[in-house]
Amino acid sequence: MDNCGMRISARADYAVRAALELAAAEDDTSLKAEAIAAAQGIPHKFLEGILGDLRRGGLVVSQRGGKGGYRLARPADSIAIADVIRVADGPLVSVRGVRPPELSYGGPAESLLPLWIAVRANVRKILGEVTLAHVAAARLPDDVVTLAEDPEAWTNP
Amino acid sequence: MDNCGMRISARADYAVRAALELAAAEDDTSLKAEAIAAAQGIPHKFLEGILGDLRRGGLVVSQRGGKGGYRLARPADSIAIADVIRVADGPLVSVRGVRPPELSYGGPAESLLPLWIAVRANVRKILGEVTLAHVAAARLPDDVVTLAEDPEAWTNP
DNA sequence: GCTTTCCCTACCGAATCACTAGGGAAATGG
DNA sequence: CCATTTCCCTAGTGATTCGGTAGGGAAAGC
Numbered sequence: 001m002d003n004c005g006m007r008i009s010a011r012a013d014y015a016v017r018a019a020l021e022l023a024a025a026e027d028d029t030s031l032k033a034e035a036i037a038a039a040q041g042i043p044h045k046f047l048e049g050i051l052g053d054l055r056r057g058g059l060v061v062s063q064r065g066g067k068g069g070y071r072l073a074r075p076a077d078s079i080a081i082a083d084v085i086r087v088a089d090g091p092l093v094s095v096r097g098v099r100p101p102e103l104s105y106g107g108p109a110e111s112l113l114p115l116w117i118a119v120r121a122n123v124r125k126i127l128g129e130v131t132l133a134h135v136a137a138a139r140l141p142d143d144v145v146t147l148a149e150d151p152e153a154w155t156n157p
Numbered sequence: 158m159d160n161c162g163m164r165i166s167a168r169a170d171y172a173v174r175a176a177l178e179l180a181a182a183e184d185d186t187s188l189k190a191e192a193i194a195a196a197q198g199i200p201h202k203f204l205e206g207i208l209g210d211l212r213r214g215g216l217v218v219s220q221r222g223g224k225g226g227y228r229l230a231r232p233a234d235s236i237a238i239a240d241v242i243r244v245a246d247g248p249l250v251s252v253r254g255v256r257p258p259e260l261s262y263g264g265p266a267e268s269l270l271p272l273w274i275a276v277r278a279n280v281r282k283i284l285g286e287v288t289l290a291h292v293a294a295a296r297l298p299d300d301v302v303t304l305a306e307d308p309e310a311w312t313n314p
Numbered sequence: 315g316c317t318t319t320c321c322c323t324a325c326c327g328a329a330t331c332a333c334t335a336g337g338g339a340a341a342t343g344g
Numbered sequence: 345c346c347a348t349t350t351c352c353c354t355a356g357t358g359a360t361t362c363g364g365t366a367g368g369g370a371a372a373g374c
Contacts, residue, residue, distance in 0.1 A: 001245070001247060004247045004250065005243070005248070006165060006280065012162045017269065020264075021264065053158060090162070091313075091314060094165070095164070095165040097161075108177040108181035109173070109292070114305035115238065115292060117305045118297075118301045118304035118310070120310065122283060122304060123279070126272075130272060135272060136265040138267060144275045147274075147279060148271035148274045154258055
């Protein structure tokens with residue numbers, strides 16, 4: 001009972017932070033996994049696996065050898081946070097392990113499906129519009145800033 | 158890698174559906190756990206545990222014996238979906254198991270915190286304004302309907 | 315050929331998830 | 345009082361996932 005309705009996994013969090021380090025260093029210099037791990041306090045071998053996913057997902061390119069490392073495959077302003085999470089951790093939102101459109105509800109729960117869809121659409125809207133460049137430059141889009149400025153958004157329960 | 162960034166657990170989904178059955182039956186008749194389980198296709202003993210949480214959370218009252226069962230402790234239009242999820246499953250949104258305000262990020266990830274806060278605020282806004290009465294009557298608030306009407310919201314990714 | 319770095323597979327303990335089992339306690343009906 | 349019904353509580357369980365480790369192999373550069 002002490003978990004949470006919706007959680008962002010360590011994988012997703014680490015993936016985004018690693019991508020942000022790459023976005024910040026973006027001037028053709030590539031960063032080594034070990035450097036990213038140190039900068040963000042992420043276990044190095046665990047991070048290697050995540051960076052592999054980002055590479056297989058086409059978000060990052062890698063180079064081996066002495067001057068090797070990772071860099072973004074595309075400009076930072078063309079990679080949304082949602083892209084990173086999806087590549088590292090699968091679909092953005094799911095209910096009981098399946099994606100909302102695959103659900104079917106009966107009786108008074110029938111309108112639950114459109115509700116989950118609305119929640120998902122909203123999460124998509126935010127995480128799909130905010131890019132690595134936005135976060136790395138600490139310049140979030142206006143609507144996101146508005147949401148985050150509300151002091152009530154920072155209170156716990 | 159095939160999970161999801163944000164998931165709604167079976168507990169939360171079941172809890173909301175059970176509460177919706179109670180909301181629909183709301184004319185002082187109480188429903189037995191077995192009846193709710195059958196109506197929504199939820200494993201009966203599992204549901205009993207969830208109903209216990211709802212009772213301890215003050216959302217539901219119970220009565221034992223032949224004419225016993227469960228009913229809502231308050232009118233259905235005063236119970237938000239968020240209330241049900243929180244009681245059944247803990248905080249609405251968390252990152253790596255902790256709630257956003259307890260996080261601390263460094264370097265280019267510094268603006269990640271306000272981003273998670275904004276996501277959480279948005280989820281709260283929807284799930285906090287939609288009540289059991291809304292869903293049970295299939296009359297969602299206008300802004301939620303608008304979100305759910307967009308055909309793009311129903312496409313997978 | 316040597317170092318550096320990425321890359322891959324496998325493994326691990328602990329926790330969590332979704333559920334089940336079994337019985338005890340109260341309310342009702344007779 | 346007794347039987348039935350229903351909720352209530354504790355404990356357990358198999359499967360999966362989570363977060364992380366270990367070890368070595370393959371390529372790039374000097």
